[in-house]
Amino acid sequence: MAAELTAFRGTILYFRDDPGVASPADSHVHIEDGLLVIENGHVARVGPAEPLLAALPKGTPVTDHRGMLLMPGFIDAHVHYAQTDVIASGGGTLLNWLEQHIFPEEARFAEHAHASEVADFFLDELLRHGTTTALVFGSVHRTSADAFFEAAARRGMRLGAGQVMMDRHCPEALRDTAESSHRDARELIERWDGNGRLHYAITPRFAVTSSDEQLRLAGELARAHPNAFIHSHVAENTDEVAWVAKLFPGARSYLDVYERFGLLRERAIYAHCIHLDAADRRRMAETGAAAAFCPTSNLFLGSGLFDIEATDAAGMRFALATDVGGGTSFSLLQTMQDAYKVAQQKGQTLTALRAFYLATLGGARALRLDDRIGSFEPGREADFIVLDPAATPLMERRMRSARTLEERLFAWMILGDERSVRQAYVMGKLASTSASAAARSA
Template sequence: MTTRRPAMRVLRGPLLSFDADPGDGDSPASGSVRYLEDGALWLDEGRIRAIADYTELAPRLPAGIEVVDYSGKLMMPGFIDTHVHYVQLDIMASYGRQLLDWLNEYTFPEECRFAERAHAESVAEAFLDESLRVGTTTAQVFCTSHPGSVDAFFHAARRRGLRMLAGKVLMDRHAPDGLLDDTLGGLADSERLIADWHGRDRLGYTLTPRFAPTSTHEQLDATGAVLRNAPDLHLQTHLSENLGEIDWVAELFPECEDYLGVYERFGLVGPRSTFAHGIHLTQPMRRRLADAGANIAFCPTSNLFLGSGLFDRQACQEAGLATSLASDVGGGTDLSGLGTLKAAYQVGQLLDQPLTAWQGFYRLTLGNARALHLDEHIGRLREGGEADIVVLDPEATPLLARRTARCRTLAERLFALMMLGDDRAVHATWANGACVHQRDITSQAAAVAS
């Protein structure tokens, strides 16, 4: 089952997109930002056929084409989340344990429930609805070790026409029996899922060893072999999130130089590898990651919630290491990219590393797309690009409206959205050229249902 064919239409209103990294200065680098006060996006067959000032584009439009008026709003590329666990949606805000206790007390029991396909389907639907409600149109997603959890997620994503990356968790030790793979059977399941889903419509597969302690040497070695034979696959795992985790890795892999050395030994560090957290890294480790072309997913709400530490974005920048922004739900406390930006700014303030709104919104869009090697498809508003769009409302709440009224510049309006915005600030979300979330309609439907 696939989504209906997107209709041709025009979206009219203010629009913002990034063509390059704006840098960390108060003013964006020259040529990095595209902003049109009265812009137009001509959508056709799921792509952006043209982008221009409305007055310039209007004479070229077919007679009678639908024009959706977003005056007073702000159109941007759909937000991208580089690290999230859809299967942990229902354990968000579970009382604060640190990482290893939190895994044993909340995560593993919850993930055991995904042995039931019906449960996986229900949560996948809810997760994607919530993601679209906060403007996220693409994510790199952890499923569970149950193949059915991956099938359920990809079915739901494909039906909505979404570009998504996801994978089956690989772990063959140090977890409940209901979550453990057979050492090589987990790879066989992954190969079946790759054959079924990788490259199908807008979907891609990510090899997903949970983290080094829950995979044996044999499983990590087999995962590396799959990656070497299929370099177009992605890989996602965790790295140096928690000090207790790091000590445990040292006990389990005494032959390796450090935590990163485990993944290097088995060929898991490459240009399509995303390592979540990376809080407790040395500068030589950051340089090794940079040399391999990997990226670190900065997960600020999760790092704060679990007390894992403060991520040093500047040290990564100095090492040439790419970073991306992620929610890490369920350790993260907000699926919203705006919530992630707010927490990232606060972490930066504690480290004297201010995050501008320019850099923040770049990271949520083109920056994250580049980190995931998806920027040929998504991440900016351009002719020929896929039509994934979030429409933000700078007057979504009384408080945000008051602050916006006092803003004199676009930078101030963006920063107000970054700090005061939440799901209510997402007026609409478009994916593959179709409107997949409309705030007022969704709110009315919920009111009727209640």
């Protein structure tokens, strides 16, 4: 087959390493007038525009985004599609919020038509906000996982998801059994894991809602399917931590519960990781597990403040996550803003450069997908977004006085939202266009 070649011109930014560790020269590539060349949905070349334009075969389509920023699509390391319709629901702290809002809403996902409609809206919303990859919670129902994967396959996105496992301490309508959850997960893995760009996630909700037997069988699945994700929550709320200690008196810590059942390894993503100690963080680093830092939901539910410095000191991987519906926005730009505020409250530092890394290559590294997504290195899948520096009058005005890349990124991080995302591309194909961009081109 003949190669399908396209090119995109604009300011280009992508990362090669963590700016919190590496020097600026080694951490990222920034080209004011650059060209991104896509061949059959993958990055072929990237560099200064003029020489690459001269080398393109005659007739190659070139999309002109000069004045805009082209960067890899955002990666959301933890988000609940089954909570889409209860975002912005007040209800106190984590445990009573779950009882009041989340469990009644998730019961609706027993119906395939409902799950499918929400999945379609959810994925379109991700793309509208510039998120091209996510690790996603559904509900305890088999149909919620199938509906999500069907919607994801139609869009060709790289996504991970799984059916939630929950056999105790939850409403009867949301309760499975250790055996049924194991059987369903095994069949879903066979059907969906590695199907196109899809990944299965073994998904015990959290230790409180899974029996020893359910966690044991989840660990068996994890050993049998090392390429599958493990996706759960840990140490989000102090009341939750205390409850886990009563339920598992033999465990050293909340995190240790998961390790005892074989659920701590590479491709294990644990949301929150707020109330960990040094030994927990060391085990996360040693096993290759990663944390999903969910600042928006942590602030919304009053759960606590993620410790970036302690996480770095342990050498533990982490990425950013919206955690909708506890999180209050699908926007990773808004999530960066809250991450910055959390760091400020802890007396710590989060630069804009590092925040954008965490939402792109950092997310890909946490998910162990950095050989496929998260950068513009040749061969990577061409999922990318176009950020508009004049998305709002205030942003346009602020950008005029921004003199450095860090200042421009910081303005996007503090003032930006979905209006900043002019377009999103999946495998080099346009997948979403902002309303403002569509109006301008009309």
